[in-house]
Amino acid sequence: MEFGPVWRAMMRNKGGYFLIAVQIAVTMAVMVNAFAIMQERSFKMGRPSGLDEANTFALVSVGFKPEMDSKALISEDLDLLRNTPGVINAVATNSYPLRQGGWSEGLHREPGVGKSVSSSAIYFVDEHGLETFGLNLIDGRNFSPEQVSWDKDSPDPWPATVIITQALGEDLYPDHEGSYVGKTFWFDDDNPANIVGVVERLQAPWPSWTGVERSMLVPLRRESNDVRYVVRTEPGYRDQLMLQVEESLANSSKDRIIRQVATVDEARKLAYLGDAAMIKILTFVISLLTAITGLGIVGLASFSVARRTRQIGIRRALGATRPAIVRYFMLENFLVSSIGIVSGAVLAVGLNMFMVQAFSLTPLAWYVVPVAMIILWIVGQVAVAGPARKASGISPAIATRSI
Amino acid sequence: MLNMKNVSKVYRTDTVETHALREFSLTVEEGEFVSVTGPSGSGKTTFLNIAGLLEDLTSGTYELDGRDVSQLNDKERSRVRNEKIGFIFQSFNLIPELNIFDNVDVPLRYRGFDAPERKRRIEESIEMVGLGSRMSHLPAQLSGGQQQRVAIARALAGEPRFLLADEPTGNLDSQMADSVLDLLTEINTAGTTIIMVTHELGLVDRARRNIFVRDGRVSDGVPELHLADLAAG
Numbered sequence: 040m041e042f043g044p045v046w047r048a049m050m051r052n053k054g055g056y057f058l059i060a061v062q063i064a065v066t067m068a069v070m071v072n073a074f075a076i077m078q079e080r081s082f083k084m085g086r087p088s089g090l091d092e093a094n095t096f097a098l099v100s101v102g103f104k105p106e107m108d109s110k111a112l113i114s115e116d117l118d119l120l121r122n123t124p125g126v127i128n129a130v131a132t133n134s135y136p137l138r139q140g141g142w143s144e145g146l147h148r149e150p151g152v153g154k155s156v157s158s159s160a161i162y163f164v165d166e167h168g169l170e171t172f173g174l175n176l177i178d179g180r181n182f183s184p185e186q187v188s189w190d191k192d193s194p195d196p197w198p199a200t201v202i203i204t205q206a207l208g209e210d211l212y213p214d215h216e217g218s219y220v221g222k223t224f225w226f227d228d229d230n231p232a233n234i235v236g237v238v239e240r241l242q243a244p245w246p247s248w249t250g251v252e253r254s255m256l257v258p259l260r261r262e263s264n265d266v267r268y269v270v271r272t273e274p275g276y277r278d279q280l281m282l283q284v285e286e287s288l289a290n291s292s293k294d295r296i297i298r299q300v301a302t303v304d305e306a307r308k309l310a311y312l313g314d315a316a317m318i319k320i321l322t323f324v325i326s327l328l329t330a331i332t333g334l335g336i337v338g339l340a341s342f343s344v345a346r347r348t349r350q351i352g353i354r355r356a357l358g359a360t361r362p363a364i365v366r367y368f369m370l371e372n373f374l375v376s377s378i379g380i381v382s383g384a385v386l387a388v389g390l391n392m393f394m395v396q397a398f399s400l401t402p403l404a405w406y407v408v409p410v411a412m413i414i415l416w417i418v419g420q421v422a423v424a425g426p427a428r429k430a431s432g433i434s435p436a437i438a439t440r441s442i
Numbered sequence: 443m444l445n446m447k448n449v450s451k452v453y454r455t456d457t458v459e460t461h462a463l464r465e466f467s468l469t470v471e472e473g474e475f476v477s478v479t480g481p482s483g484s485g486k487t488t489f490l491n492i493a494g495l496l497e498d499l500t501s502g503t504y505e506l507d508g509r510d511v512s513q514l515n516d517k518e519r520s521r522v523r524n525e526k527i528g529f530i531f532q533s534f535n536l537i538p539e540l541n542i543f544d545n546v547d548v549p550l551r552y553r554g555f556d557a558p559e560r561k562r563r564i565e566e567s568i569e570m571v572g573l574g575s576r577m578s579h580l581p582a583q584l585s586g587g588q589q590q591r592v593a594i595a596r597a598l599a600g601e602p603r604f605l606l607a608d609e610p611t612g613n614l615d616s617q618m619a620d621s622v623l624d625l626l627t628e629i630n631t632a633g634t635t636i637i638m639v640t641h642e643l644g645l646v647d648r649a650r651r652n653i654f655v656r657d658g659r660v661s662d663g664v665p666e667l668h669l670a671d672l673a674a675g
């Protein structure tokens with residue numbers, strides 16, 4: 040190929056080519072890093088919560104009679120729910136993953152006042168919590184019914200047994216190898232909790248919290264007029280049972296109303312609304328930028344063809360075939376693009392290193408930069424194809440006909 | 443070696459039809475130096491473009507080297523232009539972005555010669571036109587006469603059988619024109635067939651044969667000058 044002369048000819052008209060190369064480089068850097076952000080967001084959105092999400096819904100019972108026997112009502116409600124055909128299990132709890140509201144506590148490795156070493160989301164449940172949430176118990180055992188106590192709004196004292204997530208164990212006991220079952224930590228000065236079980240995964244209610252994987256089940260029924268129930272159904276029965284259960288609960292007591300009936304899927308959607316929007320925006324930005332760069336290349340190539348009409352005719356007269364003319368412009372574009380793409384790759388990696396440092400973004404996957412490079416090379420070649428084809432149509436007679 | 447019979451060329455635009463060549467017939471033998479004269483607009487350039495396969499003919503037949511070239515496709519035409527024909531233009535037509543060396547290199551690359559072969563040919567032909575010391579100059583850094591000599595070097599580097607020149611001295615003063623013509627004469631003596639369009643009757647006697655074009659035909663009115671014959675007679 041005529042690499043040398045094409046390069047030397049370009050070097051005599053640096054301006055336009057330089058600008059396009061810069062544009063390509065910037066596109067490359069933005070593209071790669073926008074993609075890195077998208078990838079991170081979509082990874083975040085893809086994390087499982089630990090629940091049997093597709094078959095789970097929640098609702099809230101709000102009692103409005105101050106003197107009502109809420110303890111009795113909760114027990115009745117749970118009986119009703121658990122005996123409804125199609126329901127696998129149900130539990131009264133303060134919150135559930137993806138709800139974006141919940142309870143958290145600082146945890147201590149030693150008794151007495153001092154700095155907490157970890158923190159965790161708290162889910163108050165009874166012995167049905169494990170099955171209702173659909174959790175995978177990897178160590179220890181579930182609560183026994185005797186371990187579940189009743190209390191008012193805030194536990195005092197805290198129950199002495201808990202089930203934690205694997206991630207919480209790792210955070211609480213970073214140097215510990217082996218089972219966390221049997222280990223003790225303290226909620227505050229004098230509230231020890233003994234770990235009886237470990238689940239593989241159960242997210243905290245706040246998806247954007249850095250400690251999202253740290254949570255625990257605490258065996259406590261809370262006596263309150265406002266109760267949140269989480270219900271897990273057989274696959275495929277969720278939507279139907281959601282309506283049915285809402286109605287039967289509403290009918291079973293006139294002293295309360297049923298509110299906030301929602302599936303976990305809906306909660307997930309709401310929880311990741313911002314992330315989903317970010318992905319859409321960045322996709323748009325990447326597409327737009329790529330399109331603008333493509334158009335820039337079309338513009339430069341068209342200009343370059345127009346400026347060289349005569350020279351193209353001369354080349355044709357001297358024996359260039361039409362494909363040879365097309366190749367000339369393709370090669371020229373390849374050279375400009377390569378400069379832009381290679382410096383863009385350097386820029387992209389640099390920017391990413393900065394973002395990893397400044398915003399603790401995960402580093403780029405190895406293939407992102409090469410894929411972006413290939414995409415931009417293709418965009419360049421596609422963009423230049425039209426003007427190049429046009430150039431190849433210029434008549435060799437131009438050489439004698441124009442002065 | 444060049445044989446045109448009843449060639450006509452019609453340019454059609456939306457409103458006008460221009461008959462640039464009508465029933466144009468001409469035979470040129472190997473080794474000839476033919477000058478073509480005629481009034482402006484008579485069809486000289488059109489003839490040269492058709493002879494050089496830069497344009498299609500409308501009707502008639504054209505044989506080059508015994509081969510009918512009027513029906514070739516673009517690729518074959520490009521190849522004939524590249525291998526058999528050298529062009530010299532009134533306005534030199536060097537590529538402004540390329541230095542002298544790269545300019546002469548252009549047709550050789552399309553020919554597919556390897557790098558050492560190209561280098562040898564480029565240097566030889568540039569030496570031949572006396573510009574050996576200017577190889578890395580840009581066209582704009584040379585005088586008109588020098589640029590035309592580069593164009594001649596470019597035309598000759600591929601050793602074509604056939605050199606077509608359209609007013610090669612039209613943009614040169616008479617001294618430079620003379621040196622260019624000396625060069626062409628030398629090339630012709632070495633065996634290359636030359637057809638040269640010119641306005642200037644003073645140049646005609648450089649050629650050994652002159653044809654006069656008027657109204658798109660080889661003129662009946664003015665007899666072809668066969669200078670060699672005259673000299674012999």
Ligand SMILES: Nc1ncnc2c1ncn2[C@@H]1O[C@H](COP(=O)(O)OP(=O)(O)OP(=O)(O)O)[C@@H](O)[C@H]1O
Pocket residue numbers: 453454460461462480481482483484485486487488489
């Ligand atoms: N591309 C074209 N489209 C239409 N008409 C054309 C075209 N090229 C040439 N002509 C016409 O064809 C005729 C012959 O033109 P040509 O250029 O061959 O003349 P010429 O003898 O070379 O003239 P000059 O001495 O001025 O160069 C002219 O009338 C010209 O206007």
Ligand SMILES: [Mg+2]
Pocket residue numbers: 486487488608
């Ligand atoms: Mg002319």
